[in-house]
Structure formats: C-alpha cells, structure tokens
Amino acid sequence: MSDTLGPTQSKAHIRSVSHPSQQGTAVDLIALLVAVTSGDPRVLTIQDQHALPSGPFELAHRSLQSGLRAWVERQTRLPLGYVEQLYTFADRDRTGTADQRIISISYLGLTREQAEAGQYEASWRSWYGYFPWEDHRLGVLPMEKRLRSGLATWTAAAADRATRSDRRQRAAMLFGFDGHAWNEELVLQRYELLYEARQIPEALRGDRLLAPAANTATASADPMILDHRRILATGIARLRAKIKYRPVVFELMPDTFTLLQLQRCVEALAGKLVHKPNFRRLIEQQELVEDTGETSQETGGRPAKLFRFRRAVLAERAIAGTKLPISGA
Amino acid sequence: MSDTLGPTQSKAHIRSVSHPSQQGTAVDLIALLVAVTSGDPRVLTIQDQHALPSGPFELAHRSLQSGLRAWVERQTRLPLGYVEQLYTFADRDRTGTADQRIISISYLGLTREQAEAGQYEASWRSWYGYFPWEDHRLGVLPMEKRLRSGLATWTAAAADRATRSDRRQRAAMLFGFDGHAWNEELVLQRYELLYEARQIPEALRGDRLLAPAANTATASADPMILDHRRILATGIARLRAKIKYRPVVFELMPDTFTLLQLQRCVEALAGKLVHKPNFRRLIEQQELVEDTGETSQETGGRPAKLFRFRRAVLAERAIAGTKLPISGA
DNA sequence: AAGACTTATACTCAACATCAGTATAATAGA
DNA sequence: TCTATTATACTGATGTTGAGTATAAGTCTT
Numbered sequence: 001m002s003d004t005l006g007p008t009q010s011k012a013h014i015r016s017v018s019h020p021s022q023q024g025t026a027v028d029l030i031a032l033l034v035a036v037t038s039g040d041p042r043v044l045t046i047q048d049q050h051a052l053p054s055g056p057f058e059l060a061h062r063s064l065q066s067g068l069r070a071w072v073e074r075q076t077r078l079p080l081g082y083v084e085q086l087y088t089f090a091d092r093d094r095t096g097t098a099d100q101r102i103i104s105i106s107y108l109g110l111t112r113e114q115a116e117a118g119q120y121e122a123s124w125r126s127w128y129g130y131f132p133w134e135d136h137r138l139g140v141l142p143m144e145k146r147l148r149s150g151l152a153t154w155t156a157a158a159a160d161r162a163t164r165s166d167r168r169q170r171a172a173m174l175f176g177f178d179g180h181a182w183n184e185e186l187v188l189q190r191y192e193l194l195y196e197a198r199q200i201p202e203a204l205r206g207d208r209l210l211a212p213a214a215n216t217a218t219a220s221a222d223p224m225i226l227d228h229r230r231i232l233a234t235g236i237a238r239l240r241a242k243i244k245y246r247p248v249v250f251e252l253m254p255d256t257f258t259l260l261q262l263q264r265c266v267e268a269l270a271g272k273l274v275h276k277p278n279f280r281r282l283i284e285q286q287e288l289v290e291d292t293g294e295t296s297q298e299t300g301g302r303p304a305k306l307f308r309f310r311r312a313v314l315a316e317r318a319i320a321g322t323k324l325p326i327s328g329a
Numbered sequence: 330m331s332d333t334l335g336p337t338q339s340k341a342h343i344r345s346v347s348h349p350s351q352q353g354t355a356v357d358l359i360a361l362l363v364a365v366t367s368g369d370p371r372v373l374t375i376q377d378q379h380a381l382p383s384g385p386f387e388l389a390h391r392s393l394q395s396g397l398r399a400w401v402e403r404q405t406r407l408p409l410g411y412v413e414q415l416y417t418f419a420d421r422d423r424t425g426t427a428d429q430r431i432i433s434i435s436y437l438g439l440t441r442e443q444a445e446a447g448q449y450e451a452s453w454r455s456w457y458g459y460f461p462w463e464d465h466r467l468g469v470l471p472m473e474k475r476l477r478s479g480l481a482t483w484t485a486a487a488a489d490r491a492t493r494s495d496r497r498q499r500a501a502m503l504f505g506f507d508g509h510a511w512n513e514e515l516v517l518q519r520y521e522l523l524y525e526a527r528q529i530p531e532a533l534r535g536d537r538l539l540a541p542a543a544n545t546a547t548a549s550a551d552p553m554i555l556d557h558r559r560i561l562a563t564g565i566a567r568l569r570a571k572i573k574y575r576p577v578v579f580e581l582m583p584d585t586f587t588l589l590q591l592q593r594c595v596e597a598l599a600g601k602l603v604h605k606p607n608f609r610r611l612i613e614q615q616e617l618v619e620d621t622g623e624t625s626q627e628t629g630g631r632p633a634k635l636f637r638f639r640r641a642v643l644a645e646r647a648i649a650g651t652k653l654p655i656s657g658a
Numbered sequence: 659a660a661g662a663c664t665t666a667t668a669c670t671c672a673a674c675a676t677c678a679g680t681a682t683a684a685t686a687g688a
Numbered sequence: 689t690c691t692a693t694t695a696t697a698c699t700g701a702t703g704t705t706g707a708g709t710a711t712a713a714g715t716c717t718t
Contacts, residue, residue, distance in 0.1 A: 025356055025386070027432060057354070057432075063420045088417040088434050091392045103356060103386075103432070105417050166644065260694075275678070280696075282676095301694025302684035315495065320502065320512075323675095589665075604707065609667075611705095630665025631713040652704095 027057035029068050030106040030228075032086065032235040033078065035113040035124060036252045041268045042113065042124040043232065044076070051225045052232070053122065057105070068107050076122070081251030082110040086234050089227060104227075108235045110251040128271075129222045130232055133175075133190070136182055136272045143220060147175065147199075154197035184270050187237040191230060194218060202229065240270055247288055247322045250309040256292050258304035259283060266324060279324075286322055288313055356386035358397050359435040359557075361415065361564040362407065364442040364453060365581045370597045371442065371453040372561065373405070380554045381561070382451065386434070397436050405451070410580030411439040415563050418556060433556075437564045439580040457600075458551045459561055462504075462519070465511055465601045472549060476504065476528075483526035513599050516566040520559060523547060531558065569599055576617055576651045579638040587625050587633035588612060595653060608653075615651055617642055 031053050033044040046053050055075070061067035069080055086106040113124055128135040132143055141147065151171045158164040174190045176182035194200045199218050224232070243249050249265055263279050283289060289307035297303045313322070360382050362373040375382050384404070390396030398409055415435040442453050457464040461472055470476065480500045487493040503519045505511035524532045528547050553561070572578050578594055592608050612618060618636035626632045642651070 025354065027354055027356075057419070064417065085416060087414060088393065090386070103434075105432075169644070258695085275676095276695095277679085277697080278677070297685080300686070301692080302686090302696085304695060315498075587666085604705095605666095606668085606708085607706065626714080629715065630663080631667085631715090633666060 026102045028054050028102055028104045029057055029064070029071070030054045030104050030231060031068060031072055031109055032106060032231060033072065033076070033080075033109045033111055034127075034235070034239065034252070035111050036265045036268050037113045037124065039264050039268050040126045041128070041236075043127050043130075043235075044078075044122050045125050046122045047225075050223055050228075052228045054104070064105060065107070068109075072109060078111045078114060080109045080111055082248050084108050084238070086231065086238060089231075091227065104231075106231045106234070108238060110239075110248060112252065112254070125222070127232060127236060130224060130229055131187070131191075131236065132218070132221055134184075134187060134236065134271050136184070137267055143218075148177065150199050151175070151193075151197055154199070182272070184272055185237055185240050187240065188230075188233045191233040200229070202227075243269060244324050245322060247309070247313055247317070249324070250288075253309065256294070256306040256308050258296050258306060259289075260304060262289075262307075282323060288322060355431045357383050357431055357433045358386055358393070358400070359383045359433050359560060360397060360401055360438055361435060361560060362401065362405070362409075362438045362440055363456075363564070363568065363581070364440050365594045365597050366442045366453065368593050368597050369455045370457070370565075372456050372459075372564075373407075373451050374454050375451045376554075379552055379557075381557045383433075393434060394436070397438075401438060407440045407443060409438045409440055411577050413437050413567070415560065415567060418560075420556065433560075435560045435563070437567060439568075439577060441581065441583070454551070456561060456565060459553060459558055460516070460520075460565065461547070461550055463513075463516060463565065463600050465513070466596055472547075477506070479528045480504070480522075480526060483528070511601070513601055514566055514569050516569065517559075517562045520562040529558070531555075572598055573653050574651060576638070576642055576646070578653070579617075582638065585621050585623070585635040585637050587635060588618075589633060591618075591636075611652055617651060 031044075033053070035042050035044075044053060045051060053072075053075070055068070055071040057064075058067050058071070061070060065083055065085065069083055072078065072080055084107065086108050088103060088105045090101055090103045133141055133147055135141070151167075155164055155167040155171065158167055170193060172178045173180050174183075174186055174193055191200070195202075201218065201221070201223055239248075243266060249262065249269070252265055252269075253262060259280050260276075262283065263274060263276065266279070267273055288310060290310050292306045292308050294306045295303040296306050360373075362382070364371050364373075373382060374380060382401075382404070384397070384400040386393075387396050387400070390399060394412055394414065398412055401407065401409055413436065415437050417432060417434045419430055419432045462470055462476055464470070480496075484493055484496040484500065487496055499522060501507045502509050503512075503515055503522055520529070523529045530547065530550070530552055568577075572595060578591065578598070581594055581598075582591060588609055589605075591612065592603060592605065595608070596602050617639060619639045621635045621637050623635045624632040625635050
C-alpha cells in the first residue's frame, strides 16, 4: 500500500458542473443486432452489407437504452430480448474531417431473425464473413497459411530485435501458434493486431503508398465502413464472454429446442466446438431448461427431447449467474 | 436454432450515415480516479467531496481516452497507470431540464495518491464513505440492522403478494440475508435496489412528499451530486471484477511491497478478507512478482520480503490473464 | 534475558469442477 | 436386417479451490 498523503485541499481547477456544448458534435447510436440462424451467428447490416444500422440520439427518451430500443423496434419490428451498451467511440480517424466530430454510442442487441426484417433494405450476414479467422469450428482455418505469412512479414519488418520478438509472441498468443491455446474471447485484440499489421482492409485507407491490399490475409473478408468492424469485434468478444456466465443464449433460441440445437448455437457464437456430454451435464445440472414432453423427429437419428428455457431463472439468477462450458470438443 | 429466413433485402429505412447534430447536446467526460492508501480505496472528489471531477470533451485529441488522459494529467499531475471506459449516460432525470441533455462518458483511472494532488480543490475520500454497506472486511456491518429494516419496510409496502416475495428474495440475494452468500461484485445491483427502495438520499430528490430521508439505512452515507454515486458504483463493480483476472492491482501499489500489503490492497478493493496462504500461493504460482532481495522491518513481526511487480507479465499476459483469489478469509 | 506476541512462510488435505472418453438406446434410411 | 446418425447415461483422471496446520524470525513487554 502506498503510504503517501491523506486528503488534501486547496485552489480550484477541476470543474464539476456541465461544460458548454461543443460546436459540431453529433451523437449517433449504432446497433449491433445479433441472431443465430441455421448454425450461423448473423448481424443485421445495411447498405450492401457494409454497415451496421445507426440511428439518431433522441432527446425524448428516458435513457439512452430505451431510446435505442424504441428506435430499433420501430424500424425493424424485431423484438429485442437483451440489450447492452458496448462502447462509446469518438476517434478522429473515424470520419476524416477534423472539425466535425461524431460520437458513436454502440449497443449490442440479441434477437431472432424474422420475416418482418424483409421490409427494409437490411440483411442478415454471418459475422464470420467479416471475421473469417474467428471461426474455429472446423479445426484449422482455410486462411491459416496466408494469416501466418502475413503476420510473419509484419514481424520481420520491425526495426529492432526486441520488437520482432515481441510481435512474434503477441501473434502466437493471440492466434494460437507455437502450441499456444486459442482463446475465443480475444476477438478485439486480434483485430487490433491485424490492424496494426495492416492486414485489415480499412487499415490501408488513406494510405496512398500501398495499393488496396490484394493479398493480405484478410482479403477474403467482407468490407465494412468506418470503424464498424471494430464495433463488431467488440460485440463478438463481449457476447462470447457473456454466454459463459449469463443465460443470454436463450434470447437467440426459438421457444422450444433440443439440447444439440442449443449446443450448436453456443458453438456458433464461440466459434469452437464443445464436448457434448459435458455441455448437457452443465445445462441440466443448473436447471436452465425444462422438458416440454414433446420430441423432435427432425434429427435424423433418435428423436430428441424438446426443451424450453425456464424463464424463472431470470428472476432467480438475475444476479447469481450461470455457467456454460466453452472448452475443448 | 431458429430456422426462419435467410438474408433479405428491400426498401430502405435504416440509415448508416451520420445524423445531424442535436440541439442542446453537451458532452462531458467524468473521471473516477482510484487510489488505495493505508488500506482504504479512495476516489478523487471535488466541491466539498460531493462530486467526481469532470472535464470537457475536446475535439483536439485522437481518441476519447487520450483526451481524458491528457486532461487528467494536466490538471492533477497524477500519472494514470490504467484507464478504461466505464459507461455512457444520458438519462433525462440527471439534470432536471428536459430540453438540454448532457451526455456523460465516464472513465475509470487507477493511480497513487501523491502530494501534487494538493494543488487543487480536490481531495481523496474513501469510497466506503459513499457506500458504507460495501465494506465487509470487519464481518457484519454496523448499519446492518437499519439496512434490513429499511428493506423490510419496502418489501412490505408492495401491493401484491408476488411482488413482496420477489422483493424479499432480491434483497436477500443481493445483501446476503437468509444464508445467501455475499457477492462483492453486485455493487451496482445493490445500489439500484436501494434506489428503488428509496433508501438512497438522491432517490428522494424532487420528491416533495417525503422529507429528506433522515432515517433511511443510508443516512450515514456521504451525499453525491447528480448520478455520480451510480458512476462510482459502476466503477467499484468493474474494478472488483477486473482484479480477478487482470494484473491491475499493481497500478495501485508502490514500487516495492510485501505480500501482505498486496493482500490488504486487494481486500480493500474487494471489501472482504481473503485467505492468506491461498493468496500467496496464487501470486507466486503465477509469477506476478519478483523478489527484490530486500526486506521490510516495518511489519511488527518477522521481516517480510519486499517484492516488485514483474512488468514483463504485461507483455506476456496482456492477453492471457491472471487470477486473484477473492474468496473467504 | 525470557517469554509473549506478531507476522512471514511452507506444507497438507478434502471437496469440487472440469476435461475427456466410453457405452448404450432409439430412430431413419438403405 | 444392417448401418448410419443422433440422443442419453455413466466413469475415471486431473486440476483448481477453499480451508486448516506447523514452523520460522523478528518485535515488544516485563
């Protein structure tokens, strides 16, 4: 414990009252809406799938969150089960213009894909289209080789030896090279490393020395405008962490489902496979679901029991928390 | 998995470009600066200790975070070791005026109390002054009885039976009544329950039917302006969660320290005591610290080895994470 | 100087959660 | 009827966690 000084007081400098409104400050809400459909985690996109939907900050609402909820439900008619604030950005390089600054408050919302969504120029796209290196369900990545070589080039390009070693180690830890374990939660860190290594399309914008990266590791990834890929990375990371201790997966499931469907949903989000017996044990031990008495025959094998989420746990454990096993297959 | 529709497209409604600047929208940065001194977690406050320092949002900086950092270091000369964004608020009831809305972006910063802080009309105050019910280091709370009776009154005041049962259970789970375990991370939920139960001073503002709560359970708690107590609750919760898996405690420690000093710091933050042998085991197992070769004689007993934080772990485990045991004593 | 007291440090053990593998049951389709 | 596929149930090894105990090395008191 640092034993310096106790409370001190003297001249004023720091203000606590509200500061005058800034000129040219606009406030945007950005919605990252997630659904899981046929084993794919999908996000709602607009404008040729290059952007996340965004809406205005409205004074009328009680809070930011209720404002976002109202706006999304009005525009898309999607029932938003779970909403949480992600992050507030105001980076200068977002817009390009230096005098006008946009503050973006981003939110994550969980829902289910519905027919109604078709009313708008919006579409659901797999988030692995934007982050192909985040899907480890099939074992090794198809792009693994290009990824490694791209990062190796970046590593070798460092000025001094220490930096090279540092880069190599960071890349290895984040991407699971050299015997390091893959950690599915480090989505944002991987994004940032790839950005730094100029392996992400938008990292090259405004850089006239380099041609639009034709052979970067992520050339196969879909494009996104502004910093929307960063917001998506933040959301994926948050959701992957959250499903482990909060029963939010059920917001993405239909009313009744089999245990394997639930498992596939978790695997879709986590981007990796899980051990079936252990997954079932944890789900049942924690009494997260209840038997509906019905069975599904659409499995191709032995019919599976249909379960339903025990809504009661939301009251019981709004607090206590739950556990989902995201471990090895 | 919900098997509804795949990607869909049609008429436009949702916008992705930036929206026009709102009239009357001001943006504030609020800094929650934390230090631990002589076994007390302290926050920097101003204006008779009723407010957190806040500063303007400046266009000049690269990012919000760097803007906050520059502003704090300029004003207080405190070196900010660790900074993280907490939450963005824009609740209507914050200010009272309906037409002018303030957006508050709050940040948590870790530092050490220093003599230089005395240049300003600012002082370090124990956060348990604002949250007396959050300190469980001495076993039972002095205010325990008043807290229980205040919550019991609120429980009894519910209209129907189901609500009463619900309130009782929530209170029991959050505050550890009826054999429930105390969970130190639920700071924000406890604050919200007390607010709902009108046991927090500021919950009664603008309520003319009730006199300024003289005998609420939290009458002994220091006052705070606006929603600053909520921001503080958010910060305490975040920090209590964070120290369990990231080596951020060391930002609050002097250069060299004994293991017991480190333990006391963790206990101060967590608001509960930990098991000494287990604490030491985890610290040493994980190689978070290294021996300086020196010892401290100021312990009152056998001299203790002085340790130093292994800065290398920041590079090694910027990613991997660490574990601190916050369990029973 | 002896003894009490305080703190540091090292070790042990039981309970529990987690990881991984295996065996059996019930259906569809060839 | 056989095979493939999925559901469901059980078992053992391993690691983590919580809690207790014993000894070492100083200070303080009398």
